[in-house]
Amino acid sequence: MSQTFPLTGISSVAIHGADNHHAESSHVTPIYATSTFTFDTAEQGMERFASLDKEKIYSRWGNPTFKNAEETIAALEAFGLTDAAGQPLQLKALLHASGQAAMATLFLGNLQSGDSILSHFSLYGGTYELMHKVLAQSGINIIIADLRDLNIAVETIQNNPSIKLVHLETPANPTIQCVDIDAITKLAKAQNMLVSVDNTFATPYLQQPFKYGVDFVFHSTTKFLNGHGTAIGGVLIGKDIELMKTKMWKWHALLGGNGNPFDAYLLITGMKTLELRMERHCSNAMIVAKFLEQHPAVAQVNYNGLTSHPDYHLCQRQMTHPGALMSFELKGGLDAGKQFIDKLQMCVRAVSLGTVDTLLSHPASMTHFSVPREERLKFGITDGLIRLSVGIENVADILADFEQALAS
Numbered sequence: 001m002s003q004t005f006p007l008t009g010i011s012s013v014a015i016h017g018a019d020n021h022h023a024e025s026s027h028v029t030p031i032y033a034t035s036t037f038t039f040d041t042a043e044q045g046m047e048r049f050a051s052l053d054k055e056k057i058y059s060r061w062g063n064p065t066f067k068n069a070e071e072t073i074a075a076l077e078a079f080g081l082t083d084a085a086g087q088p089l090q091l092k093a094l095l096h097a098s099g100q101a102a103m104a105t106l107f108l109g110n111l112q113s114g115d116s117i118l119s120h121f122s123l124y125g126g127t128y129e130l131m132h133k134v135l136a137q138s139g140i141n142i143i144i145a146d147l148r149d150l151n152i153a154v155e156t157i158q159n160n161p162s163i164k165l166v167h168l169e170t171p172a173n174p175t176i177q178c179v180d181i182d183a184i185t186k187l188a189k190a191q192n193m194l195v196s197v198d199n200t201f202a203t204p205y206l207q208q209p210f211k212y213g214v215d216f217v218f219h220s221t222t223k224f225l226n227g228h229g230t231a232i233g234g235v236l237i238g239k240d241i242e243l244m245k246t247k248m249w250k251w252h253a254l255l256g257g258n259g260n261p262f263d264a265y266l267l268i269t270g271m272k273t274l275e276l277r278m279e280r281h282c283s284n285a286m287i288v289a290k291f292l293e294q295h296p297a298v299a300q301v302n303y304n305g306l307t308s309h310p311d312y313h314l315c316q317r318q319m320t321h322p323g324a325l326m327s328f329e330l331k332g333g334l335d336a337g338k339q340f341i342d343k344l345q346m347c348v349r350a351v352s353l354g355t356v357d358t359l360l361s362h363p364a365s366m367t368h369f370s371v372p373r374e375e376r377l378k379f380g381i382t383d384g385l386i387r388l389s390v391g392i393e394n395v396a397d398i399l400a401d402f403e404q405a406l407a408s
């Protein structure tokens, strides 16, 4: 950032939060499609290797296009927050090839055999599998509890001193359950545990977990941050800058989780309109949720912006708006759900979320197919549940498409 005055709006940060002085006076961030970087002298090469930043050496280790995206995301998550000394909060982000790659760095960089990880039971399918397949095989113990119940959280955290990391996903896929970041972080910190938050559904526009003293924030940038469905990506952000530049960077580089400059460029372009898109995503979602709630064919709507959702009050406290994700069940169950999805004419049948277009999917047969049925039912993922990511189309057209698809 080169301004001497603080930026007061999140769009200004999304557009100007990174260092935007580029080679050849380029207006936008160039795509540095290069695997390696040249050294003028052996001495210069030595200096770059010796530096904590490891810049301009080799693109698995870092690249100027990645750096621009990383600085922007760090600035967004830190926007308006201060550290213990009252200074603007400093964060360090590491861009990865995918959310899963960033999650691997987070988990494998912080956990070792004999450690436990604690998480809530409603999780992204890939996170659940990474824990139960990869971490479990490495001798890491997985503890899953209903962390919305603070009595259970207290008991679990106090009775399991082997817990090293508490990983929260809020709001969570696909029932839009929320966990109390502030309360859980206080409990975890009293036992010297690390806390990470998957902030993919909320984005820093709706929720800033670092406000509550968490250690790490994670995003699948594939979703709202990119916003246009043009690239897979993930980011790990940390407040311990030295840890991020040493151990976390090392694990990232050794696991080979680097993205590519073109995808980083698409992400940078997408992030500039984050606030504009989120405003429309959010206002459309509220209208769609109310439409579904009153529709005679709909049995239940899970949207944390409706007073009927169990986490409505927590969401009001923790987020600036409930966001654009919801799920719902039709009275006709699985068959009616399939019929509805097949009849859609404008809205899109696809997994993923957070894109400009409205996307619908069926968790039981798609995103949560690999989660055993009994497990998935415990998470509230019933056979007929439909997951909906409300886009930024004109809302009347979303409603018209739903209306015709729900008509029998």
Ligand SMILES: *Cc1c(COP(=O)(O)O)cnc(C)c1O
Binding pocket: 098, 099, 100, 101, 124, 126, 127, 169, 173, 198, 200, 201, 220, 221, 222, 223, 232, 233, 234
């Ligand atoms: C998509 C997603 C991930 C995984 O990210 P990828 O970019 O697909 O690897 C993790 N967490 C949540 C909440 C997600 O939506």
